[in-house]
Amino acid sequence: xxxxxxxxxxxxxxxxxxxxxxxxxxxxxxxxxxxxxxxxxxxxxxxxxxxxxxxxxxxxxxxxxxxxxxxxxxxxxxxxxxxxxxxxxxxxxxxxxxxxxxxxxxxxxxxxxxxxxxxxxxxxxxxxxxxxxxxxxxxxxxxxxxxxxxxxxxxxxxxxxxxxxxxxxxxxxxxxxxxxxxxxxxxxxxxxxxxxxxxxxxxxxxxxxxxxxxxxxxxxxxxxxxxxxxxxxxxxxxxxxxxxxxxxxxxxxxxxxxxxxxxxxxxxxxxxxxxxxxxxxxxxxxxxxxxxxxxxxxxxxxxxxxxxxxxxxxxxxxxxxxxxxxxxxxxxxxxxxxxxxxxxxxxxxxxxxxxxxxx
Numbered sequence: 001x002x003x004x005x006x007x008x009x010x011x012x013x014x015x016x017x018x019x020x021x022x023x024x025x026x027x028x029x030x031x032x033x034x035x036x037x038x039x040x041x042x043x044x045x046x047x048x049x050x051x052x053x054x055x056x057x058x059x060x061x062x063x064x065x066x067x068x069x070x071x072x073x074x075x076x077x078x079x080x081x082x083x084x085x086x087x088x089x090x091x092x093x094x095x096x097x098x099x100x101x102x103x104x105x106x107x108x109x110x111x112x113x114x115x116x117x118x119x120x121x122x123x124x125x126x127x128x129x130x131x132x133x134x135x136x137x138x139x140x141x142x143x144x145x146x147x148x149x150x151x152x153x154x155x156x157x158x159x160x161x162x163x164x165x166x167x168x169x170x171x172x173x174x175x176x177x178x179x180x181x182x183x184x185x186x187x188x189x190x191x192x193x194x195x196x197x198x199x200x201x202x203x204x205x206x207x208x209x210x211x212x213x214x215x216x217x218x219x220x221x222x223x224x225x226x227x228x229x230x231x232x233x234x235x236x237x238x239x240x241x242x243x244x245x246x247x248x249x250x251x252x253x254x255x256x257x258x259x260x261x262x263x264x265x266x267x268x269x270x271x272x273x274x275x276x277x278x279x280x281x282x283x284x285x286x287x288x289x290x291x292x293x294x295x296x297x298x299x300x301x302x303x304x305x306x307x308x309x310x311x312x313x314x315x316x317x318x319x320x321x322x323x324x325x326x327x328x329x330x331x332x333x334x335x336x337x338x339x340x341x342x343x344x345x346x347x348x349x350x351x352x353x354x355x356x357x358x359x
Contacts, residue, residue, distance in 0.1 A: 005064065006064070006131075007064060007065045007066045007069055007131070008020055008022065008063040008064065008065050008111055008114055008115075008131060008132055009065055009066065009069035009070070009072070009073060009131060009132045009133045010066060010069050010131060010133050011131035011133075011134075012066070014064045014065060014066050015066045015067070015068065016066065016067040016068070017064055017065070017066075017067070018064075018065050018066070018067040018070045019062040019063070019064070019065065020062060020063045020064075020065040020070050020111075021059070021061065021062055021063075022061070022063060022107075022108060022111030022112055022114075022115055023058065023061060023108065023112075023155070023157070024077050024080075024081070025059060026077065026081045027081075027084070027155065027176070028058045028059055028155065030084075030085075030153075030155075030176075031153045031154060031155035031176060031177060032153045032154075032155065034057075034058060034059040035057045035058070035059055036057065036058055037055050037056065037057055037058075038055065038056070038057070038058045038061075038155075039053055039054065039055050040054040040055070040056065040061065040116075040119060040161070041054055041116065041119070041120075041160070041161025054119065058155070061115065063111065063114070063115060069133065073107065073132075076100065076103060076104055076107065077104070079097065079100050079101075079104075080100065080101055080104035082097075083097045083098070083100070083101045083104075084101070084176065087101075087145070087179070087293050087294075088176065088177060088179060090292070090294040091292070092290040092291060092292040093290060093291060093292075093293070094289075094290050094291075095265065095273075095274050095285045095286060095287055095288075095289050095290065095291060096265065096287060098238070098274055098285075098291060098293075099240065099265055099271060099274065101143075102137075102141045102143065102240055103136050103137055105141075105143065105174070105181070105183040105185075106132075106135060106136040106137060106138075106141070106185060107132050107136055108157075108174065109169060109172050109183055109185070110131070110132045110135045110136075110169060111132055112157060112160045112169075112172065113160070113165065113166070113169035114131065114132075116160050116161050116165070116166065117166060119161075120161065120166065137242055137244050137269075137270070137271065138185075138242065138244055138245045139185050139186050139187050139188075139189065139242055139245060140185065140186065140187070140188060140189035140190045140191055140239070140240065140241050140242050141183070141184070141185045141189070141239070141240045141242060142182075142183070142184040142185070142189060142190065142227075142237065142238070142239050142240075143181060143182070143183055143184075143237075143238045144181070144182040144231070144233045144235050144236065144237050144238075145179060145180070145181055145182075145235045145236045145238070145293045145294075145295055146179070146180040146182075146233055146234060146235035146295055146299060146304060146308070147178055147179055147180070147235065147294070147295040147297070147298050147299065148178045148179075148180065148298065148299050148300065148301040148304045148305075149178065149298050149299070149300060149301050150177065150178040150301040151178070152177070152178075153177055154175060154176070154177050154178075155175065155176060155177075156174075156175040157172060157173065157174050157175070158172065158173035158174075158175065158308060158309060158312050159171070159172055159173060159309070159312040159313055159316060160172050162313070162316065162344070162347065162348060162351070163340075163343065163344035163347055164313075164316040164317070164320065164344040164345065164347070164348050165316060166344075167320075167340065167341060167344055168316070168319060168320060168323070170184060170185055170186045170316075170319050171183070171184045171185075171312060171315040171316050171319055172312065173308055173312045175308070178301070180235070180304060180308050182233060182308075182311065182312060182315070184315060184319070186319055186322070187199050187202065187213070187245070189227070189239075190226045190227065190239040190240075190241055190275070191218065191241045191243070191272075192218070192219070193222070193223040193224075193225075193226050193227070193228075194218075194222055194223075194226060194239065194241050194263075194272070194275055194282075195218045195219055195220045195221050195222055195223075195259055195263070196218045196241045196243065196255075196259075196260060196263070196272060197215050197216060197217050197218045197243065197246065197251065197254045197255055197260070198215065198216065198218060199213045199214065199215055200214050200215070200216045201213070201214045201325065202214075202324035202325065203324055203325045203326075203327060203328050204324050204325070204326050204328060204329060204337075205328065206328045206329050206330060206333060211324045212328075213324075215246055215251040215254055216254070217254055217257070218259065218260070220257075220259040222275070222282050222284070224277075224280065224281055224282055225277065226239050226275065226277060226282060229318060232307070232310075232311050232314075233311055234295070234297050234299060235295040235297070236276065236293050236294070236295055236296075237276065237277035238274060238275070238276050238277075238291075238293070239274070239275040239276075239277070240271075240272055240273070240274055240275070241263075241272035241273075241275075242270055242271060242272060243255050243260070243270040243272065244269060244270035244271070245270070246270065247270050255267075255270070260272075263284070265286070265287050273285060273286055273287075274286075274289075274291065276291065303359075306355050306356075306358050306359055309351070309352075309355045310352050310355045310356065313348045313351055313352050313355075314348075314352065316348055317345055317348050317349070320341055320344070320345055323341070326338075
């Protein structure tokens with residue numbers, strides 16, 4: 001199903017067209033028959049208030065892309081394939097490989113957002129002002145890895161066809177066989193409590209599709225917990241502060257300090273070190289280190305399926321509580337935004353209750 005009119009990577013009219021699998025073909029093959037049917041959320045007939053299951057072959061879920069862009073990201077896919085295979089076999093990986101895997105999750109998440117937007121005929125009325133190339137590695141990242149006792153091949157992505165995700169593509173889950181990967185990325189998600197400079201205030205601009213931010217120096221110390229939010233998932237929790245966006249916005253002087261330099265994989269590119277949440281403390285991993293992402297606990301398959309659905313929907317709700325301020329907007333603009341986000345949050349709550357009824 002080729003549905004993208006613009007290159008999924010750069011957002012421009014494709015040059016020398018090629019097809020891009022946002023869910024890569026190697027991953028589809030790793031988890032079963034590439035031509036098998038899969039569910040891609042629900043077709044939404046808003047006028048008649050009807051939902052119908054959207055089903056087609058996994059390997060038909062493709063997007064238009066420039067050949068040059070596609071080739072540019074092929075190396076990231078090759079690295080991700082190797083890393084994912086190591087993770088699934090419970091082997092350790094290098095910190096650099098994990099950082100690149102974070103990039104790959106950014107790629108998949110934003111690609112799914114663009115794809116679902118078109119499948120849903122832009123039900124959220126959102127015009128993308130970024131594509132994969134301009135979103136990879138821009139904001140802080142969190143990856144939670146859980147493991148079930150499922151014995152078999154499986155591939156699924158969760159909470160990507162919600163109105164909440166359509167409005168804010170910052171949280172989704174990818175299930176590969178018996179591993180559940182929760183991926184979160186947003187501005188200053190973990191920077192503040194990892195000692196990095198952070199966004200103290202963000203405001204939506206009333207006339208431009210932009211967010212104005214104030215970035216202030218960090219406290220230069222690590223605080224536990226990294227997030228001031230209870231985390232229900234029972235698995236490995238991995239954080240990475242990112243400041244590429246801060247450097248691009250002219251805040252390079254704030255980041256140019258000994259603390260940030262000493263706690264970065266690549267200071268020039270705005271890539272922070274890897275931090276893992278252990279029992280009661282935070283472990284930091286640097287470029288020369290390796291890390292094992294295999295969860296300590298194996299959970300019952302059916303129960304984890306339900307809890308995973310609840311948890312990712314609640315992450316989306318939590319992220320909407322931390323949206324940029326709308327104080328610069330007009331009264332009408334604020335009302336419009338609140339109506340859209342209010343409806344999205346209500347839908348998430350309904351879905352959460354449906355999951356809870358299954359427990």
